[in-house]
Amino acid sequence: MADLFGDGDAVADNGHRPLADRLRPRSLGEVIGQDQVLGPDGPLTVMLASGALSSLIFWGPPGVGKTTIARLLADETDLHFVQISAIFSGVPELRKVFDAAKLRRRQGKGTLLFVDEIHRFNKAQQDGFLPHMEDGTILLVGATTENPSFELNAAVLSRAQVLVLERLPHDDLERLAQRAEQELGKPLPLQPDAREALLEMADGDGRALLNLIEQVTAWKGDAPLDKPGLSKRLMRRAAQYDKGGDSHYNLISYLTL
Secondary structure, eight states: OOOOOSOGGGSOTTSOOOHHHHTOOSSGGGOOSOHHHHSTTSHHHHHHHHTOOOEEEEEOOTTSSHHHHHHHHHHHHTOEEEEEETTTOOHHHHHHHHHHHHHHHHTTOOEEEEEETGGGSOHHHHHTTHHHHHTTSOEEEEEESSOHHHHSOHHHHHTEEEEEOOOOOHHHHHHHHHHHHHHHTSOOSBOHHHHHHHHHHHTTOHHHHHHHHHHHHHSOOSSOBOHHHHHHHHHHHHHHHOTTSHHHHHHHHHHTO
């Protein structure tokens, strides 16, 4: 489920791996949620079945699987996966990516280029993708939390299909929590009311839920926590959880309902 960067396989066996990385799906069938795009009649399922995967723009909030699905699409189509972030990449980095993709193509290997926060590229930079999309050098998969109609070039949008990824509903968050319990080999030390509060705090963000679960399972104690007990523990950590402060108040409001 994690939108993590770099090669997770490079982590030493005895090193700490975040729970989100340990639970990363290994196939599209393991992805929790997003049935509107991954279900039997979903657009990604139809594209893969027909062997006609097109460039894509994933539009949705954080923590709903945009990066994970892009990685798995590369695996499904035997494309080399390259990930960049528009926050940290500029023209020189893009040029290197395109040059490497051209070389790879001459060697008979395609490239799926995943661009996180693609809306942060300006219009001229977005135009730079077009010739490489048109000649097949790259298959572009962009991710954005902003409305693509307002933030992306019409030319890019005309060459890519926009797919909306949604916040995970309660049932999917519960499935994810159960998967975490299986990985950890123990139930969450929470009473039912506290467990419900924890799911609410995640606000549809699977990665946030797994981060919260890691905090909860690290606490020492014999008895499962009730909602007030969870409130005391998480409120002390809320400032670390979101330095911007918004989640601090969200956590308080969920726990005081």
